[in-house]
Amino acid sequence: MLKEHKLFRAFSTTLVLAFSVMLVACGNVKRDEFSAEMAAIRGEIAEGDEGVERRLGSRVDELENELTTFRAEVETALQDLEQNFDMQMERFQTALRFNAPVFFAFDESAIRPEDEESLNQFAGVVSEFFPTSLVTVEGFTDQIGSRDYNLKLGQERADAVKAYLVDQGLAPERLRSVSYGEDTRRLIVHGAVDQDSGLDNRRVVLVIDHTDATAGAQQVISGRSNEIGNN
Incomplete structure (x- = not known):
């Protein structure tokens, strides 16, 4: 808005100076006539300024409406993940963490067919609303086996989900x-030492990192701002 306003003012000032020189160069223009002509030009410039402000003000209003709509769409998509796909979401200042219902068989890293739909929906939300955000897949295991082995198995599970999202x-x-x-600090079920009771611990967590809670909306603002600057 400021860019367009400055360009218009610069053009208007140049126009006034050029017209002034033209009138003076005629030599036979009376002072009253000159003043009247200048007043008319200034009036047209003022009307032009108001037109620019009205036009850009309208664009700003449209942008604000689109931003409001965008935020509502993001919230709807996130609520859908929570309610329809049982993804428990935690909100942080710079991240969204999803405790995804993606579990693994004992000592396995293959994604179960019944868990694919929730990953599909998650990928869709990221693609539409957080396309430039970093997504971290965190892999977990139960407590059966050595710590080193479980770190390796957890990585294999995280890698499998990452490949699926790609x-x-x-x-x-x-x-x-x-x-x-x-990691005992992140266990869902503590004290689970058999294959059946440890299922909830054999999982992945999905984290969307972003600069604030409306990271996706910032991309909309940027795109719309470029449109305004180019019009």
């Missing part, structure tokens, strides 16, 4: 995978 269209450079193994 297959769903997410950019590999925007994905990373890490393992927490049997």
Whole structure:
């Protein structure tokens, strides 16, 4: 808005100076006539300024409405993940953490067919609303086995989910995978020492890192701002 306003003012000032020189060069222009002509030009400039402000003000209003709509769409998509796909979401200042319902068979890293749909939906939300954010896949295990072995197994599980998300269209450079193994600080079920009771611990957690809670919306603002600057 400021750019367009400055350009208009610069053009208007140049126009006034040029017209002044033209009138003076005529030599036979009376002072009253000159003043009247200048007043008319200034009036047109003022009307032009108001037109620019109205036009850009309208664009700003449209942008604000689109931003409000965008935020509502993000919230709807996140709520859908929580309610329809049982992804428990935690909000942080710079991240969204999803305790995804993606579990693994004992000593396995293959994704179960019944867990694919929730990953598909998650990939869709990231693609649409957080395309430039970093997504971290955290792999976990139960407490059966050695710590080193479980760190390795947790990494294999995280890598498997990362590869699956890439297959769903997410950019590999925007994905990373890490393992927490049997980290007791992150266990869902404590004291689970058999294959059946440890299922909830054999999982992945998905984290979307961003600069603030409306990271996706910032991309909309940027795109719309460029449109305004180019019009």
